[in-house]
Amino acid sequence: MAKSKLLRMDNVGIVVESLDEAIAFFEEIGLKLEGRATIEGEWAGRVTGLGSQNVEIAMMVTPDGHSRLEISKFIHPATISDHRTAPVNSLGYLRMMFTVEDIDELVSRLLKHGATLAGELVQYENSYRLCYIRAKDGLLVGLAEQLNK
Structure with missing residues (x-):
């Protein structure tokens, strides 16, 4: 029997409290709404x-x-668990990482939308500047700016 072949990864899904706020947050990062x-x-x-x-x-x-990114808001059944305040070393913890052009400018805009830095904006060798940022509703997102392009 032939082994199944992976074709692609279609999306990553997250569950949110407010679909409109999550859409606005991810649009600020640079994603585009494809459909609802x-x-x-x-x-x-x-x-x-x-x-x-x-x-x-x-x-x-x-x-x-x-x-x-598939963003979901459950109407029924109600959401029964909340992992947003779990530390990043929790089993099954999820975060997304995006590569951006100007991390300082983007972090500044996201902070104005109520986001907070989870730690610090740091530089890894001469390769990347990166940080984890929490959206106003607690979603954790990683941002990275490649330094040597």
């Missing part, structure tokens, strides 16, 4: 294992078109 939809019905619950569900989703895409 409501996902519901028996088929959806069979995929997730949640049974009957009603979820609003937004699909965001990076400027190069290669990576997507």
Whole structure:
């Protein structure tokens, strides 16, 4: 029997409290809204294992078109767990990393939107400047600026 072949990674998904605020935050980083939809019905619950569900989703895409972020807000069933305040070394913890052109300028804009630095903006050798930043709602995002292009 032939081994299955990976074709691509389609997206990474996150669950948020406010779809509109999350869209605005990721647009500030540079992602573009590709579309919004409501996902519901028996088929959806069979995929997730949640049974009957009603979820609003937004699909965001990076400027190069290669990576997507699926943002979900559960209407039903209600969200039952919150990992946003867990330390970054927690099992199963999620964060996204984006490469940006001018990290100082972007961090300044995100701070004006209520984001906070999780630690410090640091330089790794002569390769990158990077930081972790928390959105106003607690989502953790990594930002990196490549120094030697």
